[in-house]
Amino acid sequence: MKAIVHVFLKPGVLDVQGKAVESALHGLGWTGVEGVRIGRVIEFDIGGSDRAAAEAEIRAMCEKLLANTVIEAYRVDVGPAP
Amino acid sequence: MKAIVHVFLKPGVLDVQGKAVESALHGLGWTGVEGVRIGRVIEFDIGGSDRAAAEAEIRAMCEKLLANTVIEAYRVDVGPAP
Known part of the structure; x- marks a missing residue:
């Protein structure tokens, strides 16, 4: 699946x-x-085909690495693999 | 109008x-x-209500300031004011 994460x-x-x-x-x-x-x-490909599971994984990535949640908010979009 | 520019x-x-x-x-x-x-x-508000004119303006901003077109590509989305 294709993940697109916006961090503001x-x-x-x-x-x-x-x-x-x-x-x-x-x-x-x-x-x-x-x-x-x-x-x-931040755009990337993530294995698997379960959209909800992928979104949960990506949210965990945001909390741990991709965003500084003290000052930043993020939005996750998951689409089919390109 | 609301402009959203992606630069990669x-x-x-x-x-x-x-x-x-x-x-x-x-x-x-x-x-x-x-x-x-x-x-x-890059998100911002731009005056006026002509979508095509706004998009042309935003492309000019990208070429001049927002993107380094030697190594970067950009995508412009224009929507109604929020």
Whole structure:
């Protein structure tokens, strides 16, 4: 199965990278851009064919390694193998 | 409108961060994980209501600032404002 994990800073946490990109975009003339948030996306293949089991495994990976759950939130999408 | 930009290394480019995460996952016992690729996701609000015009603007932002098109590929999704 194909796993796609999005990791973002939680809403209350200041996203300095996003602020930097927003101000750079304003500087380049795109002044209508607002609320820039930058996150990570992690894609991988995972064996097996049970979608619910795969999702549970991926959530465990997020809790242990892929996300810092103190300041980051994550979203897991599981699809068929490509 | 809401813009979501995914930026990934191009397929031929070695993703060292992905390799590191893959080997860490293997070390934690998830040996079935393969082909880890790590990218960035950039979300922001952009004024206006013309979807095609917004997409063209966002592509210009990617070419100028958001992606390094020598080694990175990007995908643009535009949706209605949240």
